[in-house]
Amino acid sequence: MAQNKIQNKTQVTPVSVDDFIASVDHPTRRADAQALNALFREITGWVPRMWGPSIIGYGQYHYIYDSGREGDFLATGFSPRKTNLSVYIMPGYADFSDILARLGKHKIGKSCLYINKLADVDLGVLAELIRAGLKDLEAKWPVTPG
Numbered sequence: 071m072a073q074n075k076i077q078n079k080t081q082v083t084p085v086s087v088d089d090f091i092a093s094v095d096h097p098t099r100r101a102d103a104q105a106l107n108a109l110f111r112e113i114t115g116w117v118p119r120m121w122g123p124s125i126i127g128y129g130q131y132h133y134i135y136d137s138g139r140e141g142d143f144l145a146t147g148f149s150p151r152k153t154n155l156s157v158y159i160m161p162g163y164a165d166f167s168d169i170l171a172r173l174g175k176h177k178i179g180k181s182c183l184y185i186n187k188l189a190d191v192d193l194g195v196l197a198e199l200i201r202a203g204l205k206d207l208e209a210k211w212p213v214t215p216g
Contacts, residue, residue: 159203
């Protein structure tokens, strides 16, 4: 029963998304973050919020696992990390290999996509992937604007 009380390490913070993006040191990574922010805003229609110190999230969902653990997490988003752009768009419930095959240069993790720079990928395909990831997530958990 104590498992239910465990808080996610990544929580919403009051930090301004625009201030965070402006603080990104690398000029290409900063420009890519601005472009991703515009893309995610256009696709979701949601105002982003900072999750933890470095993740820009759009929307959120509440989950309850079979174990009884529950919490809230961002529905989709990204982080302009020093080594790459981490894009959180694949909740792991569906196979997006057909879309990923058309994306361009990337690597995938358990629930995120790693892109060195936006110039390496097709932004139209990335938009398709973001939409597909949200649709997949919404089929399992109700998603709200935040």
